[in-house]
Amino acid sequence: MTTQTDTHTQLAAEVAGLKVNALQDGSGPNIVVFHHSTGSPGWIPFYDLLAQHHTVTAIDMPGYGQSERPSWARHPRDIAIMLHSAIHKMGIDSDAHLVGLGFGGWVAAELATMHLHGLDSLTLVGAAGVQPEEGEIADVIFYEFEEYVKLGFSSDDAYAEVFGDQAAPELKELWDFSREMTARLTWKPWMFNRQLPPLLQELDTPTLLLWGEHDRVTPIGVAEVYDANLPNSTLKVIEGAGHLVELENPQAAADYIAAHIGA
């Protein structure tokens, strides 16, 4: 997995007195990506695929990775407000397509509800944020953090294909470290916001709901609730993939997104 950063542009913005960092590459209309609750692993092959026709900006959400922790933040909505400002300060004012992965999808959905006509498109990939009618969003508290990441794949073999039998210590540390910020932002209820579904009803931004067929972290019922509340949404399922579709099948994920945003 590529984690090197020297071939990508590093961006930084100051929001509420705190540094927010991002990596950027490619050219064309802007795609902004919010990472999972396990943190940003750096520049991944999925971003290269998106960057073939777009400028891709992968942000370390506040409190994760190289972005400073807002110790006062208590909800993903706080992070969404900060990111809205960060994106603006990074010079991404228009033509922005927002892609949120997992927990980052929840943050993206919160941002979209506060920025109703400002996004060209929204893509929620295995996003948390709403309560499914059946089942529940997997709770990291009951897993070793590496087991939790494994749960993000359709199988242990799929995990091993990406990370090997043992993930690099740097990645394990990233996952372990990132849990703390996530636990500061969501605890009860775990991984959803009861205020979000009614607000989604006001959001007419074209929204792609992209789910892995074997998502063991965010059940498909979450996508169905998003789909039922969003006026302009499409649900697509990637066969054979788990929660982390961008790692397990980056080509399919990038193709769906490219088709959605009209590349």
Add this chain to the structure above:
Amino acid sequence: MFIGYFTERPYQDFDSGWVGATGREIEDLGMTNGDYDPKVGAELYNRYLDEKVYAEEMGFDGLMLNEHHSTPFCMGGVMNVEAAILARITKRAKIVLLGNVLPIWEDPLWLAEELAEIDMISRGRLVTGWVRGTGRESVAHNSQAPFNWERFQEAHDFVVKAWSTPGPFRWEGEHYQYRYVNPWARPYQDPHPQIWIPGVMSRNTVKWCAEHRYPYVMLATEIEPTKQSFKYYDEVAQENGYEASTEHHGYLFKVHVDETEELAEEAGRKYISGPANPFLEGNQGTVRSNLQNLPGLTSRTQLLPTVSTFAAAARGRQDAQQAALAEKDAEVDKQDSDAFGTYEEQVNKYSIITGTPKTVIPKIRHVLEELRPGNIFFWDGDGAMNHDDAMRSLRLFGEEVIPAVREMGKELDLKGAFEVNTGSGAAFPGD
């Protein structure tokens, strides 16, 4: 010297398969309460209360209770109820709560009221104590782990103010908010019961405790790390302009006394049988490290350090975790052993002291000479020990051990927190 008695009050159901080497796994937060038998619970709660009453008769200064949640190794989920009963049915002994898990209280005003009632019913015999709790407690009562330490400190400040400042007042804190604080129950003791803090190693807690001049009670830790923690307490005390002494140091350790060496060994081995505390020496249970290591329960640095140093630290920690797990796996197969070693090893390093009064008393002396605590608790009647085991030991404590330990305390000048005021360093009036 202050001498207390303690047992964790394990849920002992000999028909459950959990007691003894039956192969039924005792896993932390991995056991269903569908197997809980309230009739067994009823017998055990009453038994443990009876033993506390007898402990008072046998001359113990303090009856210590503790609190854990959703686990069979400690039935004190609502320890304050037991404390309230003891307040009424005992006469002299202090009721020592070590302790309420402060961060999991959503409404610490309610706690302030409960403790004040207990203090009044006992006519001023409450010693209150507070802990942060393990990950299990945060999960069981769904308290947000990253704010555990902040909530501990704020709840402490709030309860102390609710006890000692005439109301009404308003409290708009970070984690707790009240528009009207004016509890119609105030502690019997003025300004409030003594506050003792139990712990196992956390430097954060030791430092905070020393800054507040509260006695710090080490819970069954090994002798050398216990010494180091007391030393750290003393250093913080000096930084805060006072000399800590024996009254600031407490120690809980496992001591069982019996009529013969054979009976003592038989009962002593029961410390590490049955649903005893899986986090301390003496258990056959399985801990779940993800519950021990909840995200944010111990706060990390705010930014990831550079990858190279971080990776090195991670490798070191992972190696240590894997080594510990491998060690535990190897031990699990051994009967009469736990993650820390065999019964014999624990006896050799004074983690378990058991014998007749004649053999036990010199070992207690060794511990007291090494650690010099002014407040001690004997941990007995635990694991798979039954009522008879507990009562034989309590009788011998009363007849022979406590009198001998009191003499040692005088000889070694080990003053407890009811002889010298830990806040001022002055002797209490009348002592």
